Amino acid sequence: MERVRVLVFNAALGALDYRVPEGMAVEPGSVVVAPLGPRQIVGIVWEAERLAAKDVPASKLRALLEVLPVPPLHTSLRRLIEWTADYYCAPVSAVARMTLASGSALKGGGTTTEYRLTGEEPARLTPQRAQALDLLHGEQATIRELSEIAGVSEGVLRGMVGAGLIEPVTVDIDRPYPRADASFAVPELTAGQAEAAGLFTQSLRSGGFAPFLLDGVTGSGKTEVYFEAIAEALRQDRQILVLLPEIALTENFLRRFEHRFGVPPVLWHSSLKSTERRRAWRAIAEGTAEVVVGARSALFLPYARLGLIVVDEAHEVSFKQDDGVRYNARDVAVIRARFEEIPVVLASATPALESMQLAEAGVYRRVELADRFGGASLPGIDTIDLRAEPPERGRWLAPRLVEEMHKRLARGEQSLLFLNRRGYAPLTLCRNCGYRFQCPNCTAWLVEHRFSQRLACHHCGHETSVPETCPECGTPDCLVACGPGVERIADEVAEILPEARTALVTSDTLNTPERIGEFVAAAEEGAIDVIIGTQLVTKGYHFPELTLVGVVDADLGLEGGDLRAGERTYQQIAQVAGRAGRASKPGEVLIQTRHPEAPVIAALAAGDRDAFYDAETEARRHAGAPPFGRWAAIIVSSEDEAEARDTARAIGGRRPNHPDIAILGPAPAPMALLRNRYRYRLLINARRSAELQDVIREWLGAFDFPPGVRVNIDIDPYSFV
Structure with a gap:
């Protein structure tokens, strides 16, 4: 009889001991099925000395039921799980669960049935069937997934199967992905790019942990540089992970990747169909998925032979997860590379201050690309002081910005207006009694969306129609939209440039890879004159005819008391400014602000990034x-x-x-009500020498909290709402 410790996915239970039946072979990392009361649960065999468990006599141990047909989790991944749980004060089981992110993938190979349109179009169709035919063109998935795509019931689709409009297709679940060719389309690099790429490829050949900070101005060709590192890892038959901060960047990246390597990479993100997630997970675990491009959750997948990690746009806030296990994928990527003993590249035009300090200290090796590719120059940046140059009454764009937009339109060039605020207006109120529309579930105003004719909460998703009368006083036609969102700016552009072709780029309008692809193609072909967008347009795109960027409200990001507000504002505006003048035509950036003297705005206008980082560094040092x-x-x-x-x-x-x-607080959180839960916060500031996590665990471990209370710990928080 052999006794093993199993990590089960229940934070309250942690690890349990089981008996290994005769003839069953297990090892640390094996994924097993074990009994728990009347149920069967999935767990991971772990080293007994690394996880505590209740001491149970051998005679009372229950036997494992099955070893699942997947490779055992590598030692390096188990150490990463332990480190993440320890650093972020999270249950080990909650972190481990992220590695087994596709339950169906644990069952082994085989086939499954998917469905697609047959191409038949009968003379008579119900409205629901007609809707399905319109929305399912080119789609192949399970009935459940197709019903979500088409917005109709599964019964409607099953009826269409019976009518011969949809047909079943047998799919090999584990069909291999096409192999990437490291030599498919080798680019001609500049001397600076070639030198940087050479550092990465040499590190891969030497082996071992090597963290790099690839610090290149916008348009310098950072992607082409780390593509050469990917090519070297492919030649070594190693797997590569590329982390992107948002799914919105994926479509553009895929095109560039396929152009370089001949095939698309393997994708991993929350919008994948269940069959795609299953196929990707098994290929990653077995080592046949060569290059994986994904969101932060891809970091914890069980790679068979990981050789390189790249974190693109490494400064991005969206790499920090704000629920569940509250980890920062940028930082955990470095730790995974350390455990795997491989290189990791953090790429950004505006690195996080923490990354810059680690480079200054020699922990990261900083690799600079100071010039734009192809001789393009960085755009000129100027500020518009809205106190001295106010917009016309009832408008939000200053006359100088409007004049420059007219010039671009006349020359056949493109303009981009950036405002990081979705919808039409952030607040709607009654001009008669002052009533303000607030979310019933959150401490937040409802945002008016004119396109969908709804009032929406951007925190919990609550929506309601715009009433004809004030709910408080009953007065008709009294509602006033206060402040601008991108939809309001789009309306203003339609008034001042009626002949301009516009595109509104937000997560509301471009919410699928197909729509993102259509927008990019239209912009590249010159079918769009003015782009109006949120942070979705600040990075990753290259439009040769885009020569003017207007920042509508540069002060917006400085409001709210966020401890990283200055850095975040600088990064966002610098990134969107980098969209201008990326080809042969020079670019110009106009920043509308009421505080041109603010350090972050002044540094942007002067193009002096070092001055901003120096000032921000001293402020952070003084504040601890x-x-x-x-x-x-x-x-x-x-x-x-x-x-x-x-x-x-x-x-x-x-x-x-x-x-x-x-320790500050407790006090009501700025977002005191969120998704129907009342929230209080305590904020902790500690010296780096303090054993912060141990102090917090010991402090909170003495409490027995009521069942209805949740107590969450956020180490290195990015959100302070």
Whole structure:
């Protein structure tokens, strides 16, 4: 009889011991099925000395039921799971669950049935069947997935199968992906690009952990440089992971990747169909998926022979997960590379201050690309002081910006207007009684969306129609939209440039890879004159005819007391400014602001990135903020406000007295009500020498919280709402 420790996916249980029946072979990392009460659960065999478990006599151990037909998780991945759980104060089981992200993939190979249109079009169609025929063109998936795509019931689709409009297709679940060709279309690099690429390829040949910060101005060809590192890893028959911050960037990246390597990479993100996730997971675990491009969750997949990690747009806030396990994929990527003993490349035109400091300290090797590719020059940047050059009454674009847009339209060039605010207006109120439309579930105003004629909460998804009368006083035709969103700017552009062809680029309008692809193709072909967008347009795109960028409200990101507000604003505006003048024509950037003297705005206007980083570094050092100190947050929430408040006060009342740690709060969170849960926060500031996680675990471990209360720990928080 052999006794093994199994990590089960229940945070309250942790690890349990089981007996290995005769004839069953298991090892650390094996994925197994075990009994738990009357149920069968999936778990991972772990080293007994690394996870504590309740001591159970051997005679009472229950036997494992099955070893699942997937490769055992590598030692390096198990160490990464432990490190992530320890650093972010999360249950080991919650982190481990992310590695087994496709339950169906654990069952082994085989075939499945998917469905597609036959091409038949009968003379008579119900409205629902007609809708399905319109929306399912080119799609192949399960009935459930097709019903979500078409917006009709599964019964409608099954009826279409019976009528011969949809046909079943047998699909090999584990069919191999086409192999990438490292020599398919080798680019001609500049001397600076070739030198940077040479550093990466030499590191791959030498082997071992090597963290790089690829710091290149917008348009310098960072992607082409790390593509050469990918090519070298392919020649070594190693797997490559490329992390992108948003699915919106994927479509553009896929085209560039396929042009270079002849085939598309393997995708991993939350929008994949279940069959695609299953196929990708098994190919990753077996080592046949060569290059994986994905969102942050791709970081925890069980790669068979990982050889290189690339984090593109490494400064992006969206690499930090704000629910579940609250990890930062940029930082965990470096740790995974360390455990795997491989190179990792963090690529950005505006690196995070923490990354810059690690490069200054010699922990990362900084590789600079100071010039744009092909002789293109960086755009000229100027500010428009809205106090001295205000827009016309009822408008939001200053006269100078409007004049430059007219010039671009006359020359057949493109303009881009950036405002990081979705919808038509951030607030709608009654001009008669002052009533403001607020979300019933959150401490947030409802945002008016004119295109969909809805009022929506961008935090919980609550929507309601725009009423004809004020809900408070009953007055008709009294509602006023306050402030601009991108939809309002689009209306203004239609008024001042009626002949211009416009595109509105937000997560509301471009919410599928197909729509993103259509937008990119139209912009590249010159079928769009003015692009109006949110942060979705700030990075990753290359439009040769785009020569003017207008930042509608540069001060927006500086509001709200975010500790990283200055850095985030600088990164966002610098990235969107980088869309201008990327080809032979020079670019210009106009920044509308009421505070041109603010350090971040002044640095942008002067094109002096070093001055901004120096000033931000000193401010952080003085405040003991990252990277010179540590922040952590404890968020207490409950559907009962008194319960949340009392629990937060109890936690605050037993705060540890530590010389290297200061604790602020508890206080109501800025977003005091979120998704019907009342929220209180405690903010912790610690010296880097403090054992912050140990202090928090010991502090909170003494409590037995009420069932309705959630207490979440956020290490290195990015969101302070």
